[in-house]
Amino acid sequence: MKVNDTYLSSLIKEEHRFEFGVFYFFDEFIISEINEGETFEWNKASKVIKVGKQFYKNKNHKINYISNRINDYSIKPQDWITYLNKYNLLNIFAVVTHRKTAIHNLIIERLFYKGDIFSFDSLLEAVNFIREQDDLFPVTDFKKLKEN
Template sequence: MKVKNTHLIHLIREEHRFNFGSFYFFDDFIISEINEGELFEWDKAQKVLEVGEKFYKNKGSQVNYISNRVHDYSIKPQDWLAYLNKRDLFKVFAVVTYRKTAIYNLVIERFFYKGEIFSFESLLEAVNFIRKGDKLDPVTDFEKLTQKHHDNTL
């Protein structure tokens, strides 16, 4: 399920579209959706990291990251995951997979990434995992999440 097809759309703080995919910045996490057939290499990841560092500059060094794999694409783990291992960028690195091919990529990534990669079958599960880690109540659907957020901002 794409971010734009959920009530999460109402919680997006910034959206960045690149020619290789879309990245949605929320208060407590980033969700990526890489384009179909893309080869996600370090130079592309670096563009996203630069935007993320500007957006989260007052939040500290770690951010929660959800790779929402709605499309099939390839990564070049030796190209950019090695760099990520040198920096503690991610508090949580979560992957939402919808197809078997995405699971195979995840297995390869786990060989290169020194931290733990959590995998989920739905975007809601991944968001709730992050909410739980941040000591927030889980929600049963994205509409309730946006309602809670709206209630807290009043």
């Protein structure tokens, strides 16, 4: 399910569209949706990191990142995961898998990334996991996020 097909769309603080995908910035996390057939490599990841640093510049904590794998694409983990390992930017790295091919990418990423990569079947599960780690109450649906 795409972010724009959920109630999360009403909670987006900033949306950044790149030629390779869309990145949604929220107070507590970023959600990415990479385009079908893309090769996500360092030069693309660095554009997102630059925007993320600007968005979160006044916050003194690591970023929670959810990769919403709605499309099939390839990655060059040795490019951008090396940067993430070196600078330790991520607090939580979560992946929502909708297809079997997304699971294959996840396996490759786990070989390169020294931190934990958490896998979920839905955006709601991934968001709730991040909320629980930040000592926030989980929600039964996205509409209840506004109430908390």
